[in-house]
Structures are given as C-alpha cells and as structure tokens.
Amino acid sequence: MTIDLQKYPAIAAYAAQTNEPAWFSELRVKALQAAADLELPTFGKIRYQRWPVQIKRPLAYQASDPQLLSDVKLQSAKHIIIQLGQTTVRQQGLTELAAQGVIVCDWQTALKEHPELIKKYFMQKAIKYDQDLLTAQHVAGVTSGLLVYVPKNTVLNEPITSYFIQDATQKQDCVHHVILLADENSEVSYLENLTTIGDQPTTASIVVEVIAKAGSHVKFASVDRLGAKTTTYLNRRGHLDDDAKIDWSMGMMNDGNIVGDFDSDLIGSGSHAEVKVIAISTGRQVQGIDTRVTNYGKHTIGHILQHGVILSRSSLIFNGIGHIIKGAKGANAQQESRILMLSKKAKGDANPVLLIDDNDVQAGHAASIGRVNAEQLYYLMSRGLPQKIAERLVIRGFLGPVLEVIPSDSIREQLRDTIERKLVNGQRDE
Amino acid sequence: MSTLEVKNLHVTIEGKKILKGVNLVMHTGEIHAIMGPNGTGKSTLSETIMGNPAYKVTQGEIFLDGKDILKMPVDERARAGLFLAMQYPAEIPGITNAEFIRGAINARRPQDDQLPIRQFLKDLDQAMEVLDMTEEMAERHLNEGFSGGEKKRNEILQLMMIKPKFAILDEIDSGLDIDALKVVSRGVNQMRGPEFGSLIITHYQRLLNYIVPDVVHVMMDGRIVKQGGPELAKKLEDEGYAGLRDELGLDIKLVDEDA
Numbered sequence: 017m018t019i020d021l022q023k024y025p026a027i028a029a030y031a032a033q034t035n036e037p038a039w040f041s042e043l044r045v046k047a048l049q050a051a052a053d054l055e056l057p058t059f060g061k062i063r064y065q066r067w068p069v070q071i072k073r074p075l076a077y078q079a080s081d082p083q084l085l086s087d088v089k090l091q092s093a094k095h096i097i098i099q100l101g102q103t104t105v106r107q108q109g110l111t112e113l114a115a116q117g118v119i120v121c122d123w124q125t126a127l128k129e130h131p132e133l134i135k136k137y138f139m140q141k142a143i144k145y146d147q148d149l150l151t152a153q154h155v156a157g158v159t160s161g162l163l164v165y166v167p168k169n170t171v172l173n174e175p176i177t178s179y180f181i182q183d184a185t186q187k188q189d190c191v192h193h194v195i196l197l198a199d200e201n202s203e204v205s206y207l208e209n210l211t212t213i214g215d216q217p218t219t220a221s222i223v224v225e226v227i228a229k230a231g232s233h234v235k236f237a238s239v240d241r242l243g244a245k246t247t248t249y250l251n252r253r254g255h256l257d258d259d260a261k262i263d264w265s266m267g268m269m270n271d272g273n274i275v276g277d278f279d280s281d282l283i284g285s286g287s288h289a290e291v292k293v294i295a296i297s298t299g300r301q302v303q304g305i306d307t308r309v310t311n312y313g314k315h316t317i318g319h320i321l322q323h324g325v326i327l328s329r330s331s332l333i334f335n336g337i338g339h340i341i342k343g344a345k346g347a348n349a350q351q352e353s354r355i356l357m358l359s360k361k362a363k364g365d366a367n368p369v370l371l372i373d374d375n376d377v378q379a380g381h382a383a384s385i386g387r388v389n390a391e392q393l394y395y396l397m398s399r400g401l402p403q404k405i406a407e408r409l410v411i412r413g414f415l416g417p418v419l420e421v422i423p424s425d426s427i428r429e430q431l432r433d434t435i436e437r438k439l440v441n442g443q444r445d446e
Numbered sequence: 447m448s449t450l451e452v453k454n455l456h457v458t459i460e461g462k463k464i465l466k467g468v469n470l471v472m473h474t475g476e477i478h479a480i481m482g483p484n485g486t487g488k489s490t491l492s493e494t495i496m497g498n499p500a501y502k503v504t505q506g507e508i509f510l511d512g513k514d515i516l517k518m519p520v521d522e523r524a525r526a527g528l529f530l531a532m533q534y535p536a537e538i539p540g541i542t543n544a545e546f547i548r549g550a551i552n553a554r555r556p557q558d559d560q561l562p563i564r565q566f567l568k569d570l571d572q573a574m575e576v577l578d579m580t581e582e583m584a585e586r587h588l589n590e591g592f593s594g595g596e597k598k599r600n601e602i603l604q605l606m607m608i609k610p611k612f613a614i615l616d617e618i619d620s621g622l623d624i625d626a627l628k629v630v631s632r633g634v635n636q637m638r639g640p641e642f643g644s645l646i647i648t649h650y651q652r653l654l655n656y657i658v659p660d661v662v663h664v665m666m667d668g669r670i671v672k673q674g675g676p677e678l679a680k681k682l683e684d685e686g687y688a689g690l691r692d693e694l695g696l697d698i699k700l701v702d703e704d705a
Contacts, residue, residue, distance in 0.1 A: 389536070390499075390500075392537075392538055394498055394499070394520060394536075395535060395536035396536075396538065397521040397524065398520050398521075398524055398529075398532075399524055399546070399550040399553075399608065400550050400554055401549060402553065403519070403521060405553075409538060410540060411540065413540025413587070414540070416539050416540055
C-alpha cells in the first residue's frame with residue numbers, strides 16, 4: 017500500500033523535520049484512518065470519556081530547552097536516559113550496555129536503527145494499533161519514547177533508569193511510547209519516572225509495552241508524577257511467554273486526571289505477573305486504574321495488589337480484573353484492592369472482578385474502602401504528634417504491605433519519599 | 447512545680463453519664479492513685495484528661511498550670527506536658543518504635559533544636575535496659591505484634607523518653623505477671639522527682655506496693671468518694687469496695703457485685 021503523505025501535511029512536515037522513515041509515517045496514516053471508525057474504550061467504573069483525553073492537536077515537532085531541567089531534581093543512576101518532551105537531554109552508562117548487546121535508545125533512534133524490532137513489536141503483540149480510539153490516536157501521534165532490548169541469557173544487575181519529563185511549558189500534547197523487550201532467559205530491572213514541567217493544560221498518551229520472552233524476568237517500576245493540568249491516558253501492557261515473569265510496581269502519584277490501563281497477558285504456560293499499585297489522589301483529581309491480568313497459559317499466576325489513599329475531594333477507582341481463559345488449567349488469579357479515605361468528601365471505589373472459564377483453577381479477591389482508624393490517630397497524637405503527621409504515619413502503615421514487597425530497595429525508598437511529598441502537598445488543600 | 451486540676455468534671459459517652467462531678471488536684475513531685483471498682487469511670491477520667499474525642503465533657507474544667515486545656519486537641523495537651531499510658535495501646539505498622547519515639551520527642555522541641563540522634567539512641571538504650579527490653583524492640587513496628595506485657599513496657603519506655611509533667615497510667619498492671627510488674631514499676635519509680643507527677647489507675651493494691659503513692663483516691667459511680675494515704679489502699683484490699691461503700695453509706699450498685 018502506498019499512501020500519499022501530501023494529504024496529511026502535518027505528518028509529512030513532521031517526517032521531514034525528524035527524518036522519519038516512510039514506513040512509520042505510513043503507519044501513522046493507517047492509524048489515523050482507522051481512528052475514524054473507532055470508539056473510546058470502557059474501563060469498568062471509570063468515567064473519563066468527557067475528559068480532554070483525546071489527542072486533538074496535530075502532530076508537530078517541538079524542541080525543548082534542556083535549561084528547563086536546571087531546577088528539576090533527578091536521581092542519579094548508573095544507566096540512565098533522560099528525555100524532556102521530544103528532546104533527549106542526557107544518556108549515561110549506555111555504551112557499556114551496548115557492549116553486551118543491550119539496546120537503550122530514544123524513539124527516533126529506534127525507528128532509524130532498529131526498524132526490524134519496531135516493526136515486529138510496536139503495537140503488534142501486546143496491544144494492537146486499531147484496538148480502540150485511544151490506541152489509534154497514540155500511534156498516529158507518537159513523538160517520543162524509548163526502546164529497551166535485552167538479549168538472550170543476559171542478566172543485568174543494575175537497573176536501567178528512564179526519566180520522561182513532559183514539557184508542558186508549551187501547548188503541545190505528549191505522546192510517548194516505550195517498548196521493553198526482554199529476550200529469552202534474560203533479566204532486567206527498569207525504573208520509569210514520568211513527570212511534568214510547566215502548567216499548560218495538555219493531554220498525555222503514554223503506552224508501555226513489556227514483552228517478556230520465555231524464561232525472562234522483568235522488574236518494572238514506575239514513579240508517576242504527571243502534573244495537575246495534564247490529562248493522561250496511561251496504558252502499560254505485559255505480554256508473557258512460557259515461564260516469563262513481570263513484577264510491576266507502580267506508584268501513581270500524579271496530580272491531574274488519569275486513566276490507567278494496566279494489563280498483563282499470561283500467554284505462555286507457567287508465566288507469572290505480580291502487579292503492585294500504590295495510588296494517592298489529592299485535591300479534586302480523579303485517578304481511575306483498571307488493572308487486569310488474563311491467564312491464557314496453563315499454571316499461570318496473576319496477582320494484583322493495589323492500595324490507595326484519597327484526600328480532599330479527590331477520587332480513586334481501582335478495578336481489579338482476573339480473567340482465566342478456558343484451558344488455563346492450574347491457573348491462579350488473586351487480587352486485593354484497598355482504599356483508605358482521609359476525607360469525607362473524597363470518593364473511592366474498589367471493584368474486584370473475577371471471570372473464570374475453567375474449573376481447575378484457584379482464584380480469590382478482597383476489596384475494601386475504609387476510613388483512618390481513629391484509635392491509631394488518637395494514640396499517635398496522644399504522644400504529641402500533630403494530626404497531619406499522625407495521619408501520614410497511619411497511611412504509611414496502610415501502604416506498607418505493598419511497599420514492602422517491591423523488589424528493590426532504592427525504588428522503595430524513592431517511592432516512599434514521593435508518597436510523603438504527595439501527601440504533604442495533598443494535606444495542604446484539606 | 448506544675449499543677450493539674452480537675453474541677454467538677456461531668457462526662458458522657460454515647461449519651462451515658464459516666465463522670466458526675468470529679469474534683470482532683472495534683473502537683474508535680476506527687477504520685478496519686480485512683481482505685482475503684484469496675485465501671486466506675488476511672489478510665490473515662492484518664493481519657494478525658496488526655497483529650498480522647500470519644501468522651502464528651504458536659505460540665506466542669508481541667509486546668510494545667512492554670513490554663514484550661516479542654517479546648518486543646520489531644521496533641522497539644524501532650525505537648526503541654528500530659529501523657530497517658532494506655533490500657534490498650536494501638537498497633538501502628540507504618541513506623542518503627544524508635545522512629546516514633548524520636549518523632550514524639552522532637553514534636554516538643556523547636557525545629558532548630560531537634561534531639562541529636564546519638565543522644566537519642568543513648569537515652570533509648572538506657573531506658574530499655576531499665577525495662578529489660580531487647581534491642582530489637584526498638585526496630586519493630588510500633589506495638590505491632592507485641593504481647594500484652596511488651597505493650598505495657600513500651601508505654602513506660604515512651605513515658606521515660608518523653609518525660610512529661612504528668613503521666614496517667616491507666617491500669618498499667620493489668621495482664622502483667624509479678625516480674626513484669628516489678629520492671630514496669632522500676633521504670634515509673636525512676637521518673638519520680640520534683641518535675642514529675644503521676645496518676646495511677648488500678649483495681650488492685652498490688653501495684654501500689656511497688657509504686658508507693660502519696661495520695662490515694664477512691665472512685666465510685668463517677669465521683670471521688672474518699673481520699674487518704676497509702677494505708678487507704680491496704681484497707682480496701684482487706685475490706686473490698688463494698689465495705690467502704692457501706693461505711694460511707696453510699697447507695698451504689700457495684701458492677702461485679704452479685705445480685
């Protein structure tokens with residue numbers, strides 16, 4: 017199929033400015049054409065459809081000034097890549113990875129240097145580009161991203177850290193795509209930091225595909241701190257082959273409205289996904305999180321553990337979906353979603369769903385929404401701690417069961433600090 | 447010298463009248479004991495002085511050094527110098543014991559004069575030694591999974607570290623064997639001095655063998671009905687609360703009394 021790019025001047029202009037390979041521009045057009053007939057997806061009790069969540073601004077290349085980052089505190093790490101908007105600002109410790117055949121590069125580089133990987137995996141395995149309106153808009157509009165490839169039998173001891181700082185000093189939407197491909201029997205730990213600089217109202221569409229080949233083990237951790245004026249569609253998807261494992265640890269500390277769609281497809285037998293989510297909603301924001309694990313393969317294990325805290329007039333929705341497909345003998349699907357309310361005006365919703373199409377399985381769920389334990393608060397305050405500090409301690413205890421099982425000390429620490437900061441800020445609007 | 451004064455205190459809980467006019471004055475340097483049968487309002491008195499929001503004061507006042515504390519929330523009262531060793535301490539999984547105690551001490555100090563960590567650890571070690579507590583108890587989450595006896599020791603540990611003006615000990619002896627009772631008493635006795643006063647609430651005279659009070663108050667049916675020295679506690683042990691009630695000619699039904 018040949019596509020006349022002249023009919024799509026924004027795509028043509030962008031392709032010319034960034035030297036984008038024609039095959040990718042054509043994919044954008046295909047997605048754009050498909051979008052006309054697609055609808056917004058539904059996620060249980062998350063009503064986000066009226067938010068400005070769709071990418072409506074035309075595709076455009078915009079550079080960002082690295083000076084913007086001079087005040088931003090970034091953790092240092094051995095292997096790190098930092099992107100600001102569409103600009104890659106810093107890369108460190110990647111050449112020694114390259115010596116082991118590990119690829120870590122930004123999206124433009126990936127399109128030019130690793131087209132075979134992108135063609136094979138980009139919106140092919142984990143998610144389809146024409147799955148719904150949001151995925152199609154994502155493909156049509158992607159302007160930044162990351163490719164991480166870990167070759168067969170390669171075990172990386174040090175995590176790969178990525179910062180993606182959305183540039184909301186400009187009125188541009190943010191469409192960011194990550195492919196993390198762990199080849200057979202490899203092991204990798206990846207830490208993703210999403211944050212925003214600037215306060216223009218913007219839309220973000222972020223999709224992460226983790227493809228875990230047979231016998232691989234991926235530890236995926238994220239600290240998500242997108243800004244108050246950013247409305248986000250965040251899709252993280254795992255595709256697991258035989259005996260692969262993904263440990264997801266996600267800290268949803270965003271300040272704006274966000275719909276999070278976290279899915280793991282346990283395709284191969286014996287594959288295993290652990291999904292841990294900590295979320296804190298403050299102010300008037302809504303965070304809707306739809307976490308699904310689908311057991312296709314035999315003896316697959318899918319565990320979901322989500323704990324969230326809501327302050328002020330904010331909302332938090334946790335959907336937990338465990339789906340066991342017929343034939344997935346010996347599969348195991350467990351989930352727990354709990355929400356702690358600090359304010360009577362906050363809204364929480366924890367919805368467990370188990371869909372079971374086979375008999376020979378184990379499945380279970382727990383869900384709760386509760387208020388801060390008054391006795392705990394009284395006890396702490398009776399020793400002289402002010403109420404807000406006492407509340408934060410109770411919250412720490414509540415989030416502990418998720419934090420403690422996150423398989424990395426440094427990520428745990430970083431999440432703990434981020435939680436503290438988000439809570440302190442959130443308590444100011446109480 | 448500091449003074450804690452309770453004046454004509456009336457308290458209800460869930461609409462039920464519990465305290466019906468309690469009067470009490472104590473100073474630092476003194477140990478007072480409140481004895482009384484079950485269900486007579488002893489714990490209500492201690493929780494109300496501390497400021498538990500579940501208890502509603504309908505009449506009366508409480509002064510600390512002449513300042514009315516009833517309007518103050520519990521944390522302010524604590525920082526003003528009150529401490530309550532609770533009968534059922536809450537379990538808090540979010541913080542270690544040591545971290546919590548340090549936080550509580552520092553909450554009383556200005557931002558620019560926080561207790562140096564070395565000094566804190568030294569004080570903590572010493573206090574734990576007095577209480578026969580193992581070091582690992584400092585690193586465990588606050589009260590989480592502690593046995594009844596460990597919780598009581600931990601209350602006294604906090605007391606020793608925080609050094610309040612007035613400590614109310616609410617049935618600190620309940621559930622303790624004789625050895626633990628001695629240990630806990632040792633901790634409280636070490637606090638004795640001109641800057642410290644304590645109000646000890648107990649059913650039994652036994653604790654008062656180890657912590658000898660200066661004043662004993664007997665409470666029945668929401669009021670203090672008699673005061674005396676340590677000998678009053680011994681008399682009660684011999685004659686029981688019913689004996690004293692009859693002697694005073696009070697028309698009160700004791701909760702645990704056979705019908």
